[in-house]
Amino acid sequence: xxxxxxxxxTAGVGVDQELISSVPSGNPTFVxxxxxxxxxxxxxxxxxxxxxxAARWVGKEAVFKSLxxxxxxxxxxxxxxEILPNETGAPEVTLHGDAKAAAESKGIxxxxxxxxxxxxxxxxxxxxxxx
Amino acid sequence: xxxxxxxxxTAGVGVDQELISSVPSGNPTFVxxxxxxxxxxxxxxxxxxxxxxAARWVGKEAVFKSLxxxxxxxxxxxxxxEILPNETGAPEVTLHGDAKAAAESKGIxxxxxxxxxxxxxxxxxxxxxxx
Amino acid sequence: xxxxxxxxxTAGVGVDQELISSVPSGNPTFVxxxxxxxxxxxxxxxxxxxxxxAARWVGKEAVFKSLxxxxxxxxxxxxxxEILPNETGAPEVTLHGDAKAAAESKGIxxxxxxxxxxxxxxxxxxxxxxx
Numbered sequence: 001x002x003x004x005x006x007x008x009x010t011a012g013v014g015v016d017q018e019l020i021s022s023v024p025s026g027n028p029t030f031v032x033x034x035x036x037x038x039x040x041x042x043x044x045x046x047x048x049x050x051x052x053x054a055a056r057w058v059g060k061e062a063v064f065k066s067l068x069x070x071x072x073x074x075x076x077x078x079x080x081x082e083i084l085p086n087e088t089g090a091p092e093v094t095l096h097g098d099a100k101a102a103a104e105s106k107g108i109x110x111x112x113x114x115x116x117x118x119x120x121x122x123x124x125x126x127x128x129x130x131x
Numbered sequence: 132x133x134x135x136x137x138x139x140x141t142a143g144v145g146v147d148q149e150l151i152s153s154v155p156s157g158n159p160t161f162v163x164x165x166x167x168x169x170x171x172x173x174x175x176x177x178x179x180x181x182x183x184x185a186a187r188w189v190g191k192e193a194v195f196k197s198l199x200x201x202x203x204x205x206x207x208x209x210x211x212x213e214i215l216p217n218e219t220g221a222p223e224v225t226l227h228g229d230a231k232a233a234a235e236s237k238g239i240x241x242x243x244x245x246x247x248x249x250x251x252x253x254x255x256x257x258x259x260x261x262x
Numbered sequence: 263x264x265x266x267x268x269x270x271x272t273a274g275v276g277v278d279q280e281l282i283s284s285v286p287s288g289n290p291t292f293v294x295x296x297x298x299x300x301x302x303x304x305x306x307x308x309x310x311x312x313x314x315x316a317a318r319w320v321g322k323e324a325v326f327k328s329l330x331x332x333x334x335x336x337x338x339x340x341x342x343x344e345i346l347p348n349e350t351g352a353p354e355v356t357l358h359g360d361a362k363a364a365a366e367s368k369g370i371x372x373x374x375x376x377x378x379x380x381x382x383x384x385x386x387x388x389x390x391x392x393x
Contacts, residue, residue: 017249088332090330129271146377199350
């Protein structure tokens with residue numbers, strides 16, 4: 001007798017890109033509204049804080065897209081999508097608040113994320129999967 | 132006694148990008164050959180029709196790559212890969228004709244797609260999975 | 263009685279991009295250090311060898327990210343991540359040496375990769391999955 005595994009299945013994918021110069025990381029209100037204290041501390045510790053904020057910004061947008069929730073009228077705070085490096089330096093996603101609730105309601109158990117930036121452009125790819 | 136689930140497995144991924152200015156969305160022949168009536172109506176309703184056509188164009192290319200079929204000599208019509216917004220506004224892929232037949236022959240049951248454009252560049256990521 | 267399938271699950275994703283002009287594909291030392299003989303022969307046979315080397319370069323970086331191993335202090339050779347076209351022309355990843363060992367230690371059985379380049383930018387997306 002065997003209990004069946006629930007097969008993990010990709011629920012959604014998300015891609016986002018921005019010119020690094022278009023992300024207003026020098027604006028304290030923008031930063032405080034969209035980034036957690038831990039994210040701010042991390043970005044400011046990096047060689048280019050501006051590139052690091054921009055990469056996280058597109059990362060949050062990509063994760064949001066991967067959740068497959070409507071953006072119309074929703075005021076889901078991107079601060080609820082927290083992106084910090086894990087022990088290998090790779091970006092790891094932690095959801096809080098409304099973003100966490102949205103993921104749970106859709107059965108999303110894991111979000112994988114990768115970030116990249118050149119001198120001028122930041123890009124992110126996210127994949128949300130159920131268990 | 133248990134029937135085994137067929138585990139969903141990713142069959143292919145596809146990424147594509149183009150300068151928005153390089154997609155000839157002002158050319159009626161190009162548009163009619165590559166986009167369905169519903170896609171054309173949708174793109175023309177958007178704030179930037181040009182950006183919307185370009186995003187769909189790279190989306191079609193990314194989906195084509197995710198199908199893992201040969202592009203050599205094939206005249207698979209990109210019109211057979213239709214991309215329209217679902218109820219949340221996210222892009223949803225519907226296959227027709229040869230693209231549908233190619234997907235079925237490879238056991239592909241689902242294609243996830245995400246699109247993004249900046250002022251100048253459109254980018255798309257697609258993931259095809261079996262059931 | 264049923265043996266349970268191990269469900270394939272995505273272990274990691276990776277995205278990378280570079281300006282094609284920033285990849286020193288005209289530098290024989292760089293090329294010999296990072297590309298296999300088969301990759302070099304393939305890239306040199308393409309319409310733009312420079313774009314082809316750049317696409318493979320970001321492909322290797324994306325695959326490396328998808329493996330989820332630390333880049334700190336590691337000298338994992340990107341030559342161990344070999345990218346060659348399969349029979350349909352799509353990029354296929356073969357791991358050697360340390361990259362192969364890292365993948366095996368994490369239970370990674372399959373890596374899917376897609377490459378794209380415009381006139382100026384090369385981009386890659388990789389997805390590593392277990393069996």
